Amino acid sequence: MSDEIVFYTNPMSRGRIARWMLEEVGQPYRTEILGFDGAMKSDDYKLVNPMGKVPTIVHGKAVVTECAAICAYLADAFPSAGLAPDTTARADYYRWMFFAAGPIESAVTNRALGFEVPAGRERMAGYGTFGDVMNTLEMALRSNPYIAGEKFTAADVYVGSQVGWGLQFGSIEKRPIFEQYFGRLALREAYQRAAEKDDAAVAMLQKAG
Template identity: 55%
Template sequence: MAELTFYTNPQSRGQIIRWMLEEVGAPYETVVLDYATTLKGAEYLAINPMGKVPAIVHDGKVVTECAAICAYLADAFPEAGLAPPVNDRAEYYRWLFFAAGPVEAAFTNKALKVEVSPEQQRMVGYGTFETAIHAVEKMLEGRAYVTGSFSAADLYLGSELGFMMRFGMLQAGPATTAYVERLTSRDAYKRAAEIDAAAAKELAPAE
């Protein structure tokens, strides 16, 4: 049996990978790290020198970065059906990494209240927040998923969109709203959310 260890904090982007692992269905061990202590400890820094979560170790191999972990797990566990056939992955790769690049950068800068001037828009991969989101919403019109069926690209993109909607950073159109609702109704998403909620409760300081 393959050894798979998941390093996370339940109040982090690790929620994306928890969901992915629940979709994969393979057994895994969870190591919950605390922001104030173990996340910056020597043991974890030996795995990820950035001191960031999530990360996985699978059969002794370290993978970090959410999109990379999603792509890796989809390939490592093909029986879960989370990636299209290799010769049909153009849209899959395009939107998985569009979410990890332009969308991630756009919403991070928006959260930090970083204003990009018109002159600077050519220097940033997303142009403007509105441009990046419009591209996603245009893609989602008339389709249930990025490809013909649910994949790791949907899981990652849907996680990003859902986060922004939950915190009032995105006033989503009908197609995007329906897309996120479709994804978050999945059993694996609900299991992952319950697990992380319980883990966050355990980490919370006693009152």
Template identity: 65%
Template sequence: MADLTFYTNPQSRGRIIRWMLEEVGTEYDTVLLTYDGTMKDADYLAINPMGKVPAIVHKGKTVTECAAICAYMADAFPEAGLAPPLDQRADYYRWMFFAAGPLESAIINRSLGFQVTPEQKRMAGYGDFDDAYHTLIRALSATDYVCGDKFTAADVYVGAQVGWGLQFGTLPEHDVLKAYWERLAPREAWVRATEIDDAAAADMA
């Protein structure tokens, strides 16, 4: 039995963590959960009371929330080289948690049909969708990866947001986003993770 157990559904944000796990290269066990069934069972609610996936349990410690899991695993498995040195983590933390907070909130609210009015922008942490979208474009215009010329765990999280956004139309197409995703999509870990989750989704259908 592996030291790390991954709780997921292949049609969920768990795909981000599958990618991260494949980048790290550690052994892990997978528990597949269903939305209206095992995700709401008492056993899983003891791990994540939100009844949401993904979650990991590593050596008895539970971590939920995709950005937190990515940051945790980069630190827990330093041999994978997915976190910059401590004195070079400003962009790493800034943009990973920008994507987890303002950007995801802007995308989800827009997808649900909620548009922030000019009067509401001060209250919304992301301003409005255009503010968050153009901030993302500017961030990814400057370098090949979030932290410069080296791929990190921040690119797993930000990259997943960009890849899905372009695939499902929740982010308007832009040459900067397309070029960024084209740098990430061929990564062996992403390809392998996608194959695993696609097969699991087919089995659960």
């Protein structure tokens, strides 16, 4: 598919995950920065994403929301970037990408909001406990340098973003294995380009405000 990619985002949002993925893919894209209380909630944008949230990408006729879905979609749409394993070897790739989208996201958000699952009700939460999630993530990173094996994939963009933010803001425990993992990812040129672009966009918004 050769159609233009339009990237709707705000640099102070989860859109930073999608930006990193777009930089890894290496295809040209156009960025539309939306304000949280303005364009993001406009009727026009809600025709693109009814949730009125970012990120969203539009690629030709395809509209993709949700960061994990954006990462998976872009890896498949541009296979030459080599960001997804062969279709016969995707078990760990899918497992850990969606572990981050489900249990990690839920556990970290609940903890940040001060919500603790009541004792004896862990099965209702899906993720069990925050400690269960941290221990499982550590286990996943013990054997290989990347979340799905020896090679960097789109799953590392998503999982690594969760880990990096968590370490920065204290919502994920600062275990050595997490710090080592994110340290490897932060050296990637695509990650650094994405961070520079988003940081510049933050500065621009602050100056305008």
